[in-house]
Amino acid sequence: xxxxxxxxxxxxxxxxxxxxxxxxxxxxxxxxxxxxxxxxxxxxxxxxxxxxxxxxxxxxxxxxxxxxxxxxxxxxxxxxxxxxxxxxxxxxxxxxxxxxxxxxxxxxxxxxxxxxxxxxxxxxxxxxxxxxxxxxxxxxxxxxxxxxxxxxxxxxxxxxxxxxxxxxxxxxxxxxxxxxxxxxxxxxxxxxxxxxxxxxxxxxxxxxxxxxxxxxxxxxxxxxxxxxxxxxxxxxxxxxxxxxxxxxxxxxxxxxxxxxxxxxxxxxxxxxxxxxxxxxxxxxxxxxxxxxxxxxxxxxxxxxxxxxxxxxxxxxxxxxxxxxxxxxxxxxxxxxxxxxxxxxxxxxxxxxxxxxxxxxxxxxxxxxxxxxxxxxxxxxxxxxxxxxxxxxxxxxxxxxxxxxxxxxxxxxxxxxxxxxxxxxxxxxxxxxxxxxxxxxxxxxxxxxxxxxxxxxxxxxxxxxxxxxxxxxxxxxxxxxxxxxxxxxxxxxxxxxxxxxxxxxxxxxxxxxxxxxxxxxxxxxxxxxxxxxxxxxxxxxxxxxxxxxxxxxxxxxxxxxxxxxxxxxxxxxxxxxxxxxxxxxxxxxxxxxxxxxxxxxxxxxxxxxxxxxxxxxxxxxxxxxxxxxxxxxxxxxxxxxxxxxxxxxxxxxxxxxxxxxxxxxxxxxxxxxxxxxxxxxxxxxxxxxxxxxxxxxxxxxxxxxxxxxxxxxxxxxxxxxxxxxxxxxxxxxxxxxxxxxxxxxxxxxxxxxxxxxxxxxxxxxxxxxxxxxxxxxxxxxxxxxxxxxxxxxxxxxxxxxxxxxxxxxxxxxxxxxx
DNA sequence: AGTGCAACTCTTTTT
DNA sequence: GAGTTGCACT
Numbered sequence: 001x002x003x004x005x006x007x008x009x010x011x012x013x014x015x016x017x018x019x020x021x022x023x024x025x026x027x028x029x030x031x032x033x034x035x036x037x038x039x040x041x042x043x044x045x046x047x048x049x050x051x052x053x054x055x056x057x058x059x060x061x062x063x064x065x066x067x068x069x070x071x072x073x074x075x076x077x078x079x080x081x082x083x084x085x086x087x088x089x090x091x092x093x094x095x096x097x098x099x100x101x102x103x104x105x106x107x108x109x110x111x112x113x114x115x116x117x118x119x120x121x122x123x124x125x126x127x128x129x130x131x132x133x134x135x136x137x138x139x140x141x142x143x144x145x146x147x148x149x150x151x152x153x154x155x156x157x158x159x160x161x162x163x164x165x166x167x168x169x170x171x172x173x174x175x176x177x178x179x180x181x182x183x184x185x186x187x188x189x190x191x192x193x194x195x196x197x198x199x200x201x202x203x204x205x206x207x208x209x210x211x212x213x214x215x216x217x218x219x220x221x222x223x224x225x226x227x228x229x230x231x232x233x234x235x236x237x238x239x240x241x242x243x244x245x246x247x248x249x250x251x252x253x254x255x256x257x258x259x260x261x262x263x264x265x266x267x268x269x270x271x272x273x274x275x276x277x278x279x280x281x282x283x284x285x286x287x288x289x290x291x292x293x294x295x296x297x298x299x300x301x302x303x304x305x306x307x308x309x310x311x312x313x314x315x316x317x318x319x320x321x322x323x324x325x326x327x328x329x330x331x332x333x334x335x336x337x338x339x340x341x342x343x344x345x346x347x348x349x350x351x352x353x354x355x356x357x358x359x360x361x362x363x364x365x366x367x368x369x370x371x372x373x374x375x376x377x378x379x380x381x382x383x384x385x386x387x388x389x390x391x392x393x394x395x396x397x398x399x400x401x402x403x404x405x406x407x408x409x410x411x412x413x414x415x416x417x418x419x420x421x422x423x424x425x426x427x428x429x430x431x432x433x434x435x436x437x438x439x440x441x442x443x444x445x446x447x448x449x450x451x452x453x454x455x456x457x458x459x460x461x462x463x464x465x466x467x468x469x470x471x472x473x474x475x476x477x478x479x480x481x482x483x484x485x486x487x488x489x490x491x492x493x494x495x496x497x498x499x500x501x502x503x504x505x506x507x508x509x510x511x512x513x514x515x516x517x518x519x520x521x522x523x524x525x526x527x528x529x530x531x532x533x534x535x536x537x538x539x540x541x542x543x544x545x546x547x548x549x550x551x552x553x554x555x556x557x558x559x560x561x562x563x564x565x566x567x568x569x570x571x572x573x574x575x576x577x578x579x580x581x582x583x584x585x586x587x588x589x590x591x592x593x594x595x596x597x598x599x600x601x602x603x604x605x606x607x608x609x610x611x612x613x614x615x616x617x618x619x620x621x622x623x624x625x626x627x628x629x630x631x632x633x634x635x636x637x638x639x640x641x642x643x644x645x646x647x648x649x650x651x652x653x654x655x656x657x658x659x660x661x662x663x664x665x666x667x668x669x670x671x672x673x674x675x676x677x678x679x680x681x682x683x684x685x686x687x688x689x690x691x692x693x694x695x696x697x698x699x700x701x702x703x704x705x706x707x708x709x710x711x712x713x714x715x716x717x718x719x720x721x722x723x724x725x726x727x728x729x730x731x732x733x734x735x736x737x738x739x740x741x742x743x744x745x746x747x748x749x750x751x752x753x754x755x756x757x758x759x760x761x762x763x764x765x766x767x768x769x770x771x772x773x774x775x776x777x778x779x780x781x782x783x784x785x786x787x788x789x790x791x792x793x794x795x796x797x798x799x800x801x802x803x804x805x806x807x808x809x810x811x812x813x814x815x816x817x
Numbered sequence: 818a819g820t821g822c823a824a825c826t827c828t829t830t831t832t
Numbered sequence: 833g834a835g836t837t838g839c840a841c842t
Contacts, residue, residue: 112832401828644830704833
């Protein structure tokens with residue numbers, strides 16, 4: 001330690017002459033490795049940063065340092081992160097370190113958001129519609145299903161249908177293609193790529209390549225993109241288009257990538273394409289710095305490969321390596337468990353995290369009878385500590401699958417414990433929200449077929465499938481028409497569905513004629529709200545604005561006029577959707593109209609203009625997980641979150657739930673998957689700063705059946721040494737050296753009741769009230785092998801249940817006569 | 818076109 | 833067990 005300190009002062013001394021006092025301040029808080037990483041320049045840099053080792057600080061300080069001390073133009077710095085939240089945080093911290101106006105200009109985005117920016121600004125060069133919107137999974141599936149129809153029409157029913165069954169593709173079939181197409185794009189493989197079929201996952205279904213190709217054609221024709229395109233299209237066009245490549249490389253001279261271990265092949269290729277390493281002039285190459293931790297790679301299923309970290313130095317010659325191994329986040333007790341687990345992985349670079357913090361509480365492992373007890377246990381922990389002054393936001397409940405959140409939610413509602421769920425996409429998947437968004441998408445891009453189908457007949461206007469199809473087919477064919485009034489010939493863009501509606505009005509008859517005409521008028525009416533902005537139309541007028549307009553600041557400057565919220569309200573009202581959902585709300589006791597209003601509220605920062613519309617759509621499509629919580633941030637609440645979503649976050653107190661084989665890890669057979677799950681476990685443990693709790697249930701209800709669970713192998717890997725076990729130990733732990741705690745200890749969730757008191761309180765014959773089961777009588781009491789006091793309760797309406805009262809005191813209430 | 822019932826599948830994880 | 837999908841009937 002002393003030697004390192006000396007080195008540090010050595011380095012800082014030598015730099016002092018060049019560095020401003022301001023910089024000295026923020027550099028002085030860095031440890032030697034962090035310092036080295038911040039001031040590093042020249043060759044590519046790979047930072048292996050363990051959990052909690054201050055990597056965000058390194059990146060933000062590096063940005064501040066480049067701008068403030070090295071005179072680098074902020075405009076030429078690009079930082080890529082994994083989530084919008086991380087990007088926003090990084091931006092803020094960089095500005096705080098180097099508080100001048102230009103710092104705002106640093107581009108800090110997620111890979112996908114960067115891709116969206118790129119595609120909009122260079123739409124023409126890339127060959128995409130500048131008004132594209134991004135299809136989500138559901139839209140992609142719908143589009144694949146519609147492909148069937150297209151082929152049918154085009155080939156005059158003679159061609160063999162695309163899917164194997166010969167019928168219209170079912171949603172499920174389409175979903176298989178959708179998943180594989182998305183995976184192919186993660187690998188940067190096009191339908192005509194030679195190596196497409198070299199990967200075994202694309203051999204099935206047999207016609208995958210054809211469907212992929214047809215899908216791509218259709219997607220381009222209707223001017224939209226999917227998630228994969230946001231990465232793949234920039235890569236392909238940068239490879240092919242030297243002008244574009246030169247332009248972009250001239251702009252971004254400093255590129256930093258966070259969470260590098262989770263980049264997939266396409267993202268890796270994008271990074272390579274952005275950097276001028278392979279060009280002739282080697283003296284003036286892009287400065288690249290990537291930060292990652294191989295032990296935290298948890299997105300293999302999305303095409304991420306740990307190997308990219310190893311591969312990095314092959315593609316970026318002369319790479320320097322810096323390791324950050326000092327952990328400032330967690331207590332040594334917590335860190336030890338994390339290390340015990342991840343040490344079982346074969347495929348890792350290997351590093352030892354050293355705890356900088358002093359000793360803390362022993363992590364607690366709770367063996368519980370079933371998941372109801374697990375839910376109660378968590379609620380108790382939170383409630384009891386809250387009574388002692390611990391804030392709700394100290395707590396995070398972690399689980400493997402989203403489905404597990406339900407039990408916690410209902411219990412927390414019942415107990416009035418405030419909580420936020422991170423990462424649930426529910427809001428944007430709601431029917432009413434998707435309807436309004438479909439309207440917005442169709443306004444942004446008249447070719448958006450999927451959005452058209454969604455809204456044309458909702459509420460029912462009497463425009464059925466046949467009419468809809470005829471409009472789409474009409475739009476697909478190159479056509480001309482004479483304006484009905486004047487007689488001059490008009491040319492409409494191919495696939496423009498709105499134009500097709502107008503045209504078809506002259507061709508249909510009866511009810512559908514008048515209704516389609518009305519619908520076309522409705523669109524026109526709503527679109528007229530944009531009038532002041534006509535020049536922006538399909539042109540690249542938004543280019544300048546969107547260069548840096550990631551979010552609020554830029555947008556707020558333009559909020560002088562009307563906002564997008566107005567557009568949303570107009571849509572809801574004029575389309576009849578507001579009325580429609582109002583009626584349904586009354587009938588079904590739902591709050592759909594409120595959700596629409598919430599969507600409108602979230603659109604307030606965006607101006608009522610084409611560019612505002614596109615920005616808004618980008619934002620909700622690329623950031624669906626986070627945007628619905630913006631209002632509640634200030635509130636003190638427990639965090640419910642999947643393990644995957646915890647990446648980059650930290651909490652004072654963490655409960656990892658469902659530590660059972662089959663739940664976590666979900667699949668114990670495949671050794672590779674097992675290693676990934678193990679890393680996920682490592683990530684979970686290292687989120688905790690001060691206290692860690694693990695829960696494991698003996699019995700769990702899964703798809704309606706009762707399953708007897710084995711405890712997670714990760715618990716065994718953690719060892720028994722540094723863990724305090726409570727509850728009934730599974731047989732495999734009998735006779736182990738576990739330090740078995742009791743519930744009396746202060747700071748734990750359970751009150752200071754000794755066994756005696758518990759026994760006195762829950763006597764045989766006592767009347768009980770339980771939130772879930774109602775009233776009952778204690779029919780029997782026993783003491784089990786571990787000396788735990790158990791009661792059997794006979795409920796009036798819920799049968800006979802057995803409890804261990806000391807775990808469940810809060811839900812087992814004694815009714816006094 | 819809209820309703821109602823039967824028969825599924827589903828549990829990874831996300832931009 | 834729940835939520836969703838597809839089919840048949842009105």
